[in-house]
Amino acid sequence: MITFVAVGILLWLLGTSLSSPEGFLVASSIMSSFFVKFIMWGILTALAYHTVVGIRHLMMDFGYLDETLEAGKRSAIISFVITVVLSILAGVLVW
Structure with missing residues (x-):
């Protein structure tokens, strides 16, 4: 929502x-407001997370990623790292 x-x-x-x-x-x-920039950064971070995890799930559905617990943990960590990098880039873009 x-x-x-x-x-x-x-x-x-x-x-x-x-x-x-x-x-x-x-x-x-x-x-120009700091508060608005912070909210914009949060919105962009949420959209980046949603996109990255959505791509992860599509890769699992198409069979490019194994559906084991180990592969799930590894892909979740990779998704989180990619989201952190995109979040930092969004912060640079906003500020």
């Missing part, structure tokens, strides 16, 4: 910034 609402917020912000030069200034002023 949170991811669904987050995508709506991102699309609203994108639509505002692309609507006109004044809309871009409004979106820029919204993004």
Whole structure:
């Protein structure tokens, strides 16, 4: 549910910034707050996690990853590491 609402917020912000030069200034002023940047970073981190784990599950469904406990633990750790790296990159992008 949170991811669904987050995508709506991102699309609203994108639509505002692309609507006109004044809309871009409004979106820029919204993004200048630390609190908004922190929330944006959280949204991007949640979307990255959702995407990475979704790809992991697709790979398991298609048979590219074994469905054993050991392989599941290993792929979960790799997914988490990739998400942390993407989270750091999202922080650099936002700030």
